[in-house]
Every structure is written in structure tokens, then in C-alpha cells.
Amino acid sequence: MSATISPLAPKTYPTLPAIEGVRLATAEAGIRYKNRTDVLLVTVEEGTAAAGVFTTSKCPSAPVDWCRAALKGGKARGLVVNSGNANAFTGKTGAQAVKLTAQIAAKALGCKPAEIVLASTGVIGEPLDATKFNGVLADCAARATGDAWLEAAKAIMTTDTYPKVATKTVKIDGVAVTINGIAKGAGMIAPDMATMLSFVFTDAPIAAGALKTLLKNAVNPSFNAITVDSDTSTSDTLILFATGAAKKRGCPKIISAGDKRLAAFSKALNALVMDLAHQVVKDGEGARHFVEITVDGAKSDASAKKIALSIANSPLVKTAIAGEDANWGRIVAAVGKAGEPADRDRLAISFGGIRVAHKGLRDPSYDEAQVSAYMKNEKIDIRVSLGLGKGKATVWTCDLTKEYVEINGDYRS
Amino acid sequence: MSATISPLAPKTYPTLPAIEGVRLATAEAGIRYKNRTDVLLVTVEEGTAAAGVFTTSKCPSAPVDWCRAALKGGKARGLVVNSGNANAFTGKTGAQAVKLTAQIAAKALGCKPAEIVLASTGVIGEPLDATKFNGVLADCAARATGDAWLEAAKAIMTTDTYPKVATKTVKIDGVAVTINGIAKGAGMIAPDMATMLSFVFTDAPIAAGALKTLLKNAVNPSFNAITVDSDTSTSDTLILFATGAAKKRGCPKIISAGDKRLAAFSKALNALVMDLAHQVVKDGEGARHFVEITVDGAKSDASAKKIALSIANSPLVKTAIAGEDANWGRIVAAVGKAGEPADRDRLAISFGGIRVAHKGLRDPSYDEAQVSAYMKNEKIDIRVSLGLGKGKATVWTCDLTKEYVEINGDYRS
Numbered sequence: 001m002s003a004t005i006s007p008l009a010p011k012t013y014p015t016l017p018a019i020e021g022v023r024l025a026t027a028e029a030g031i032r033y034k035n036r037t038d039v040l041l042v043t044v045e046e047g048t049a050a051a052g053v054f055t056t057s058k059c060p061s062a063p064v065d066w067c068r069a070a071l072k073g074g075k076a077r078g079l080v081v082n083s084g085n086a087n088a089f090t091g092k093t094g095a096q097a098v099k100l101t102a103q104i105a106a107k108a109l110g111c112k113p114a115e116i117v118l119a120s121t122g123v124i125g126e127p128l129d130a131t132k133f134n135g136v137l138a139d140c141a142a143r144a145t146g147d148a149w150l151e152a153a154k155a156i157m158t159t160d161t162y163p164k165v166a167t168k169t170v171k172i173d174g175v176a177v178t179i180n181g182i183a184k185g186a187g188m189i190a191p192d193m194a195t196m197l198s199f200v201f202t203d204a205p206i207a208a209g210a211l212k213t214l215l216k217n218a219v220n221p222s223f224n225a226i227t228v229d230s231d232t233s234t235s236d237t238l239i240l241f242a243t244g245a246a247k248k249r250g251c252p253k254i255i256s257a258g259d260k261r262l263a264a265f266s267k268a269l270n271a272l273v274m275d276l277a278h279q280v281v282k283d284g285e286g287a288r289h290f291v292e293i294t295v296d297g298a299k300s301d302a303s304a305k306k307i308a309l310s311i312a313n314s315p316l317v318k319t320a321i322a323g324e325d326a327n328w329g330r331i332v333a334a335v336g337k338a339g340e341p342a343d344r345d346r347l348a349i350s351f352g353g354i355r356v357a358h359k360g361l362r363d364p365s366y367d368e369a370q371v372s373a374y375m376k377n378e379k380i381d382i383r384v385s386l387g388l389g390k391g392k393a394t395v396w397t398c399d400l401t402k403e404y405v406e407i408n409g410d411y412r413s
Numbered sequence: 414m415s416a417t418i419s420p421l422a423p424k425t426y427p428t429l430p431a432i433e434g435v436r437l438a439t440a441e442a443g444i445r446y447k448n449r450t451d452v453l454l455v456t457v458e459e460g461t462a463a464a465g466v467f468t469t470s471k472c473p474s475a476p477v478d479w480c481r482a483a484l485k486g487g488k489a490r491g492l493v494v495n496s497g498n499a500n501a502f503t504g505k506t507g508a509q510a511v512k513l514t515a516q517i518a519a520k521a522l523g524c525k526p527a528e529i530v531l532a533s534t535g536v537i538g539e540p541l542d543a544t545k546f547n548g549v550l551a552d553c554a555a556r557a558t559g560d561a562w563l564e565a566a567k568a569i570m571t572t573d574t575y576p577k578v579a580t581k582t583v584k585i586d587g588v589a590v591t592i593n594g595i596a597k598g599a600g601m602i603a604p605d606m607a608t609m610l611s612f613v614f615t616d617a618p619i620a621a622g623a624l625k626t627l628l629k630n631a632v633n634p635s636f637n638a639i640t641v642d643s644d645t646s647t648s649d650t651l652i653l654f655a656t657g658a659a660k661k662r663g664c665p666k667i668i669s670a671g672d673k674r675l676a677a678f679s680k681a682l683n684a685l686v687m688d689l690a691h692q693v694v695k696d697g698e699g700a701r702h703f704v705e706i707t708v709d710g711a712k713s714d715a716s717a718k719k720i721a722l723s724i725a726n727s728p729l730v731k732t733a734i735a736g737e738d739a740n741w742g743r744i745v746a747a748v749g750k751a752g753e754p755a756d757r758d759r760l761a762i763s764f765g766g767i768r769v770a771h772k773g774l775r776d777p778s779y780d781e782a783q784v785s786a787y788m789k790n791e792k793i794d795i796r797v798s799l800g801l802g803k804g805k806a807t808v809w810t811c812d813l814t815k816e817y818v819e820i821n822g823d824y825r826s
Contacts, residue, residue: 055749056752057750058749058752058753059745059748059749059757060749060757089757089760089770090775091758091774092774124742124743124746125745125770126775127775229728233746234746315728315813315817316642319817319821319822320822322818323821325822328538329499329501330537332501332537332647333501333647335471336470336471336472336473336647337469337470337471338471339469339471342472344471344472344502345504357502359504360502360503360504361504361538361540362502362540400728401822404732405732405815406815408732409736409738
């Protein structure tokens, strides 16, 4: 963990209201860190629907394997998350540790191990001693309350410099429902999806199949459009839980993601997930600038996204932004290396709406002093117009600073 | 340019012998830098065969466009290289600057502009004032000698901290021929091919078609297997010139790259190009460690190379090496994100022959102190065995240090 909080951190944290059917508690299990919480238990009431999306890594962690299997039925009763150890690349021992953790949690909650979902974040390759959860999870279950959201977000942090929380309240068919989300992530962040853990909870009664669709729609333009360092983790996990408790207050049960009564909910969920994704980038290791990159005029949306990510992942673009230098030449190079259709002589590039390049060369009217002043902002907007078609995409990243190297050169394996 | 020479620089430079039919001169044209040479003129005698390989960027520089057209005939009479300005993303002005440079050089050499090949390296997006070559190139042509190789390598440097030269002498059918090469490159280095300029000269009489094949074979395992920062340049250029002067000494004219009499030449060319490619990586911006990554047991050689490059381009792997940390967990993550076939539970990873991970978990016999001591070496060997097939590839990179960020955050656009 870093001693200094990211300068891009939110100035205030919202207070997350309780969600009926969800209780949380954190504890110090002593996995790796000293004098801080490192385990989170969330209990969700019986009948809670759940859906998840996971890393595309070919070497996923043991908890990812477990969750994929456990969520096939679309149900869950509890979530255990630990920080300090990712339980990834730990072979059979890793699978055994996951199983033992699920058993300990299931016993504490009075449910089946298969109803427990899990996530681990931290060092890769070290065996996770799950016996440390003995007693700890039962104690958490006994203490769990509806308002420990910020504590929950803190317990799952690794190199994060601040906890990430978000909340929204909307109506489904006239009945108010709440969505709360927490996330962690600061390094090893790249689509698909960003290296991070995120857990979103709602009291809306939505079937698991619909949850899965809603989640995919929410993740694509958000967590799948952010990058800190182009490194995809073995452990990426985003799980959406719907307790359905709002049904008692007259909220209709929603079966399909296409149900028109979901419009406001769907919009709020997308915004909440986007908010969490942006918080992850703003806590990018060593980040000093939050960068939004929009590519338009591409042959297709997919092509635009590939080019936007090529720019976002370019170490030369990222170091230039760290140096507060509007180095559009490096953007041209990043467009060129993406391998997607691009015509050098049609390219236009702007920083914060100030066009610096146009039709394949420097914009003669551009005022260097104005652009230099703009580059001192915390938020930097870059737009690249290809002039070829209607494809468009936006992605977010942060700059690459000496602090990134410091954090990652010192973080012990 | 950096004030400090890379610690990975060669301790001594070889003296390159003259090559019959090749003369070189450098000058201060005042393109951008002060008090250093920034232009190189190489004259090659009439009848010289030439072949080139260029960047795969979709936004190539104006000189790359020119060379592709000029080399269609497989001949050249002169080469002009300037540093300080890449003449890339300069629109029609850029094409005009290239044409004017070729005209000035052609006049100085008494040949046609189409017989001149060119390369430019430095800042992207600034117009190149080719009128500065007026008089300068004629003067270079008058002064050119056969022994200015090190001066040539110095004149084309940008952020390089040392000049890159290599030489080999071998026999073709009993007749000694020489190969000399120079290169520049330190940042914006990624296949295909590495962001760099390299020019190789020989007196062997080899036809242009054969040169092209030899060049491609040499570049694939070398310049196309190195990466400093995953950023492909707009200007990558490697041109091989064969004056054929050795014919006068009885060397047979070689028409086909498959000619058995070329075996020693071909091997020497491959070694020379590999040497130059390694020199480029060892001068990687901020580099403190030279890293060789071998992946074996992949489904195919192409798959092995993709995985090896995924590791080589991972900022987390590169910062760990900067921190002298054998963080094999990050290597697992980089293998996983490559998208190629890999089985977590068969992976073996070693540093300098010391196996740290085996069959999907930490090797129980591995001695952390021994590996920590190994990580202090300048050269770090990493081997990843996938255990799936016979595909194999080796790539080279350097570590990612604070100095990389410093150099690239300060280098003006």
C-alpha cells in the first residue's frame, strides 16, 4: 500500500445506505498485512440471484475457477474476499484453499459451500492458508451489519490508495430500489476486464439471467474500457447480487433484461459501474492525470476501441502526459501501431478541444501556450478523429509516472 | 539525448574496416541539435544492389514512403539520414522535404533522385526544412571516406546513449567479403520491427532479390524479436546495400538467397543484425538490465513468440526486474493475458536456470536467496515452459525504470 493518497481521489465518499438482505463485516485474518483488515464477509439472504463476469486470462486464479462453477445456478448466499494473497498459480493447494474457505463460510452462514462465492487479491503464487479463516468468518457472520460498506471497500484494498464505493437509488415500476457497489484495483489493470474486484448489490428482484445481461452491458463500456498498465490480472471478478427484498415492497419480479420497467435501473447500474471503473483508473499506481481518450471516425466501433486502447497503453503517450506535454506525434505513432485502418493524411487530434493536428499535419492555428496550460489539468481529454467512418469508442487511462515504477519495483513478489 | 551512457553499453567498439564502394561523411546541418552532427551521407558505387524492410505502422513517415518506392528497382547510389526530426506526420510538406533532400543528394552524387534512399529520426510532426541540406550534402560527398563508420553511427543518434556498430568478415567461395552495420534506437522500440534505423553494407555481389530474402530472414529473429516499450515507430527502416565490389577479387555473383556458397555470409549477416538488435535493447531508455525471454513447449513458434512478447511488454514484469525481484507471479499473469493456449497447471518458470515454479505452483526446492542474488546480474534470462507442444521463441527486452519515465516525460514534443 502506498502512503500517499492519489491526487485524483474523490474529495468525499458517499454514505451507502443499507440494502435489505445484505449484511457485511470485515476482520483481520492476518493473511499478509499487519494492523489492517484483510477479509470481507458479505451475507445475502436466501433466494438472492447472482451473476458474474471474470478475467479472460488463460491462467485464472483458483477463486475464479470456483466462482464460474458456483454461479452456474445463478444463486448465492455469501461472499468472502481476502486481500494480501491472490491464491493464483497455487495448483491443487489453491483449489483446496478455496474449498476450505467456502466450507468455513458455509458453516458460518448455514448454507452449502457451493452457495459461497469468493475472490482473492494480492500476491500471486503464494499458498493461501485458509485455516486462518477458521473462527474469523463465523465471528464476521455474527457481527455483520447493513452499513459496513466503506469498511468493506477498505478490507479488499491492495496497492489502492483509497476505498472505492458508489450508490444509486432508482425506481422500478414506482418502487425505490438501491444499488451499492464497491471495487478495488490500482495496478495490473487492463481489459478485458480491468484487473480488479468489484461487487455490486441491489434489493431489486431481478432473475439471474437478466442480471448477467445487465452486467455485460454495464461492463463493456466501463471496466472493459479502462487500462492502467495493459496488464490483465488472473483474478478479475465482478459479481452482481440481487436479493429481491424490494419485492415485499411491491417491486415486480423482473425476468428479462429487456423489460422496459428496468430502463432507469439499467441506466443507474451502468453509471454506477462506470463510476467505479473511473475510480479504479484514478487510483492507477502513481497516477497524476486521469485521461479520457475518444476515437471517432473509425471503420467500426471495435476498430475505434482498438486504436483508443493502443493510445491508452502506449508508454510513450503516458509518460508524455506525466510530463504535461501534448506530444501528439506519439499519438500518431500509437494510432499507426494499432494495425487498424487509419489514414495518416486525414487524422485530426485535439487536447481538451484544442485541435493540434489536422489533415495529416500540425494545425497551423494551434496555440502552444494554450495547450501547455491545458496539460496541467488533472483530467486530460484526447480526441482522435480518423475521418474514415462512423466507428467510435472512449477509453480511460492514467499517466505513467516514476511513482508507478517505484511502487511496482518495490512491491515484493 | 541522455547525459549518462547506458550501463549495458559495450565496453569497447570494434573498428569497422572500409568496404570497397562505400564512402561516408557526417555534418552539422542544424536540424534541431546544437554542437553535434545530425546528418549522414553514404555514397555507394554504381551497380550497388539494395533491399529494405520498413515499419508496419499504418502511419509511416514520408521517408519510409519514399524508400519503398525507390527500392522497387533494387538499386541505390546514396543514403541520407538525419536525426532531430522524423519528418513523420508532416503531410505534403513532408513528401516535398523528402523529394528536395533526394534532389540535393542526387546533385551532389551525380545520380538520379530516385537512386537516393533516406531516413529521418527524431521529433514527429515538425516540418523538416530540407533547404538546410543545400551545400551540406555536396560538401559531405566531397569529404566522404571509407572509414567514418563510428561517426556515421553517432550522427544518427537521438536518445541513444552510445553509437551502435558491428562488423563481420567471411568468405564466399573462398573470397573474403565484409559486412558492416550501424544502427540507432533507444525508445519507441517494438516489433514489427523495432523502432530504429539500421544500415548494413557489404562488398559481396548479391542480387537485390536475394538481399531481400536474406534481410527478412535476419530481421525476424532479431529486430522483430526485441521490444523496449511496445511502441512501434512510424520510421523503422533497415536497408542492406551490396556494392558487389568483391567481384573484382573473384567473388562469384550470387543470384539466389538459397545459394549454398552464401551459407557463411548468411550466418554472419544474421549474427551482425542480432548484435545490432541487442545493442538497441541494451540502450533502451533507462535500461539497467538486459532481459532474454525464452518460451518453449508452446503450440507453435508463433504462439511462443506472442507469449514471449506479452511477458516482455508487461510493465509489471519490467518494473519487477528493475526492482531486481524474481516476480514470477507477474510472468504467469503475462502468459495468461497473451490469449494463446496455456495451461496454468503445466507451467514451469525459471530465472537463470533456477526453477522457481513448476506444474502450476512454486517449486518447493527453490532457494529464494539464490534467485535474489541472480537478479542482480546485468543480463537476466527468463524461461517459461508451457508443456503443451514444440513451439519455441526467444525475445529480448530491458527493464522499466524511473529513468525511462524521466527521459520520456522530459523529451519535448
